[in-house]
Amino acid sequence: MAKLNTNSNAYTIIYASVLVIIVAFLLAFISSALKDTQEKNVALDTKKQILSALNIRDCADPEAEWSKVLGDQDQNAEILTADVNGEQKLVVKVKGAGLWGPIWGWVSINKDGETVYGTFFNHEGETAGLGARIKEQWFQESFQGKKIFADGNVVLSVFKAGKADPTLSADNYVDAVTGATLTSNGVHDMLRAGIAAKQADIEAFKNK
Amino acid sequence: MSLFSKENGEIFKGPLNLNNPVAVQVLGICSALAVTSQLMPAIVMGISVTAITAFANVIISLLRKTIPNRIRIIVQLVVVAALVTIVSNILKAYVYDVSVELSVYVGLIITNCILMGRLEAFAMQNSPWPSFLDGIANGLGYAFVLVVVGFVRELLGFGTILGFQIVPDCCYMENGGLYINNGMMTMPAMALILVACFIWVHRIVNEEKK
Numbered sequence: 001m002a003k004l005n006t007n008s009n010a011y012t013i014i015y016a017s018v019l020v021i022i023v024a025f026l027l028a029f030i031s032s033a034l035k036d037t038q039e040k041n042v043a044l045d046t047k048k049q050i051l052s053a054l055n056i057r058d059c060a061d062p063e064a065e066w067s068k069v070l071g072d073q074d075q076n077a078e079i080l081t082a083d084v085n086g087e088q089k090l091v092v093k094v095k096g097a098g099l100w101g102p103i104w105g106w107v108s109i110n111k112d113g114e115t116v117y118g119t120f121f122n123h124e125g126e127t128a129g130l131g132a133r134i135k136e137q138w139f140q141e142s143f144q145g146k147k148i149f150a151d152g153n154v155v156l157s158v159f160k161a162g163k164a165d166p167t168l169s170a171d172n173y174v175d176a177v178t179g180a181t182l183t184s185n186g187v188h189d190m191l192r193a194g195i196a197a198k199q200a201d202i203e204a205f206k207n208k
Numbered sequence: 209m210s211l212f213s214k215e216n217g218e219i220f221k222g223p224l225n226l227n228n229p230v231a232v233q234v235l236g237i238c239s240a241l242a243v244t245s246q247l248m249p250a251i252v253m254g255i256s257v258t259a260i261t262a263f264a265n266v267i268i269s270l271l272r273k274t275i276p277n278r279i280r281i282i283v284q285l286v287v288v289a290a291l292v293t294i295v296s297n298i299l300k301a302y303v304y305d306v307s308v309e310l311s312v313y314v315g316l317i318i319t320n321c322i323l324m325g326r327l328e329a330f331a332m333q334n335s336p337w338p339s340f341l342d343g344i345a346n347g348l349g350y351a352f353v354l355v356v357v358g359f360v361r362e363l364l365g366f367g368t369i370l371g372f373q374i375v376p377d378c379c380y381m382e383n384g385g386l387y388i389n390n391g392m393m394t395m396p397a398m399a400l401i402l403v404a405c406f407i408w409v410h411r412i413v414n415e416e417k418k
Contacts, residue, residue, distance in 0.1 A: 007276060015276055016283075020286065023290045030294050030297055037302070038300045045304060
C-alpha cells in the first residue's frame with residue numbers, strides 16, 4: 001500500500017470531518033442514554049431544596065418525606081401547599097439575580113399569611129465563602145419568624161448590619177452576609193419582587 | 209518489550225514522585241485550588257483526571273501515525289473534550305451531589321495543562337501501553353496532591369474527614385471547649401499555601417536522595 005500523505009489538505013479535511021462525526025454520535029448516544037437518570041437526580045435535588053425551605057433538612061428519604069408533606073405536587077410549580085405535622089404552609093418560589101449569576105429559592109409561609117416559616121436559597125456561581133453563604137443554614141434560618149408585610153406591602157428585607165431602614169421593625173429584616181453586599185442585595189430584591197408577585201395567592205391561602 | 213519491563217516501571221514511577229506534575233512541573237494548580245476544600249470532591253476530581261488522561265493518552269497513541277501534523281492539537285482537544293463530556297455526564301447521572309460541588313471544574317479538565325502536556329509530549333511518540341501507564345501515573349500524581357491538600361483543608365477547616373466528625377463535639381467553643389475550626393482553610397488561598405508547603409517538603413525529601 002502506498003503511504004498516505006498525512007499532510008495533504010484533502011487528508012486533513014477528511015480526517016477532521018470523520019473524527020468530529022464519530023465524536024458527535026458517541027456524545028449524542030451517551031447523553032441520551034443517561035438523560036433519564038440525570039433528570040431524576042435534578043428532580044430529587046429540587047425536592048430536597050423545597051423540603052429545606054420547610055425546615056426539613058438532611059432527611060434520609062426525601063421522596064418519602066415529599067409525599068408525606070407535599071403529596072404528589074410537581075416540584076417545579078411556582079406555588080406549593082404543604083402540610084407539616086398538621087400545620088398548613090404555603091411555599092413560594094422566588095428567582096433573582098446575584099452578583100455573578102442567577103439566584104433562586106423558596107420561602108415557606110405560615111397560615112397567618114405573613115410569618116416566614118422557613119427559607120432556602122441557592123445560587124449558580126456566587127463567590128465561595130462570601131455570596132455563596134446564602135446557601136448556608138444559619139443565613140436561611142435567620143428568616144424564621146420574620147414578618148413579610150407592613151400596610152399591605154412586602155417589607156421583608158436583607159440589610160447590612162446597622163444599615164437597616166429605620167421605618168421597619170426588627171421583625172421585618174435580617175442581617176446581610178458580611179462581605180457579600182451585592183449578593184445580599186440580590187436576595188433582598190428577589191424576596192421583595194418574588195413575594196409581591198404572589199401576594200394574591202398568599203391572600204387566598206390565608207383566607208382559605 | 210514486556211508489559212512490566214524496567215522502562216515501563218520508570219514511566220510509571222516518575223510522575224508519582226520525582227517528576228510529579230503538580231509538585232515538580234507545577235501544572236494543574238488552578239483546579240487543585242478550587243476543588244480541595246473537602247476530601248470527597250478532591251478524590252472524585254483525582255479519579256476523573258486519571259481516567260481522562262489515561263484514555264486520552266491511549267486514543268491519541270493509537271491514532272498517532274494517522275493524525276495530520278497541522279491539526280494535531282485540535283485532534284487532541286477533540287478527544288479530550290469528548291472524554292470530559294462523557295465523564296461529566298456519568299458524574300451527573302451517578303454522583304449528582306459531587307457533580308454539583310465540582311460544578312464547572314469537571315468541564316475545565318479540558319484545559320488542564322497536565323492532559324495536553326502528556327498527549328503532546330508522550331502519547332504522540334509512544335505506543336498505547338506505555339502511554340496508558342504514563343496517563344495513569346500522571347493522573348495519580350495529580351490526585352495524590354489533591355487528596356493531601358483536601359485532607360488537611362477538610363480536617364482543619366470543618367473538623368471532618370469525608371463528612372465524618374473527627375474533632376470531638378465537646379472540644380468546640382460553643383460546647384465549652386477551646387477549639388474552633390479554621391475558617392481560612394475553607395478559602396482557596398489556603399490551598400495555594402498548602403500546595404506550596406507540599407512542594408517544599410517534596411523538595412527537601414528529594415534533596416536528601418541525591
